[in-house]
Amino acid sequence: MNGFPFAIVGFDLDGTLLDTLGDLAAAVNHALGLLDRAPLSTDAVRPMIGRGAKHMLEEGLRASGGVPDGAVERLYPELLHFYEAHIAVHSRPFPGVVAALDRLDALGVRTAVVTNKAEHLARVLLGEFDLADRMATIIGGDTLGVRKPSPEPIHAMTQQCGGGRVVFVGDSIYDVMAAKNAGVPSVAVSFGFLDRPAEELGADHVIDHFDELIPLLRTI
Structure with a gap:
């Protein structure tokens, strides 16, 4: 793990990994x-x-x-x-996403998606950008019968990724609440589909670009 402090980095999908x-x-x-x-x-x-x-x-x-x-x-x-x-006509990864995933892979970190989008649609969408197979697990809003802000999807993600220290990255109050309810640190992205300023979501940390993610995680 090269001393990296997290075994698992979980991501929301819409407004976090991809601009949909x-x-x-x-x-x-x-x-x-x-x-x-x-x-x-x-x-x-x-x-x-x-x-x-x-x-x-x-x-x-x-x-x-x-x-x-x-x-x-x-x-x-x-x-x-x-x-x-028409799932990927306009959708694109946010700047820096692929490079951040590459770096996490190189560090031996397992990455995963926990989204309130239906799992089937999440897999189709991620597949359009060759990102589905990079994820250790993909949990959708219909996978467990409960969705964020419940902590259960994050607990399931942790279990399916083999356990270890977890951080969750998202763009909504549901992401932040799910992380808090699961007892894991949260990172909010300021460029997502926000219904309020990112600083008001209550996340432990905020980033303005994916280039900031890994340097931040090293300090937590």
């Missing part, structure tokens, strides 16, 4: 279009991300005129189908 805003907004707007509603801007969709696609749809409906009875149940499969078919 454009494709998520397109999926929401596809669903809204089925109700003949005007599209939302990406800035409007940004704070709706983090608790899974159904929550994002509900918030999109609420922001565009209200949530009609039965609309979520009817539109949710349509949103998922559209999203999977």
Whole structure:
């Protein structure tokens, strides 16, 4: 381990490893279009991300005129189908992600993803960027029946990665709360899909670029 203080580094997906805003907004707007509603801007969709696609749809409906009875149940499969078919049109890794993963690999650190996105979609999306096979485990919002901010996904990640000291990196209050509930340190990224300034998320540390991650972790 070359003296590196963590055996496992866990990551959120949307807004942390990958900038998926454009494709998520397109999926929401596809669903809204089925109700003949005007599209939302990406800035409007940004704070709706983090608790899974159904929550994002509900918030999109609420922001565009209200949530009609039965609309979520009817539109949710349509949103998922559209999203999977267009999952990586606009999405890209954030700057420095691949280099940071390369460095962690070289240090013998196991990396993993814990996301509130459905596991199948997370695997498809990560696969588009050749990142799926780099992860020791990928835990989605439907993998365990509970999702962040529950600590259970992080506990499962730790177990599946073989145990050891863990840190979790994310961009939302759900990420920070999950880490705190699991008793592990948290790092917030300031460039994610924030609904408040990163400094107000309550994370133990904040980074502005992935180049800062490994030097920071060496000091914790």
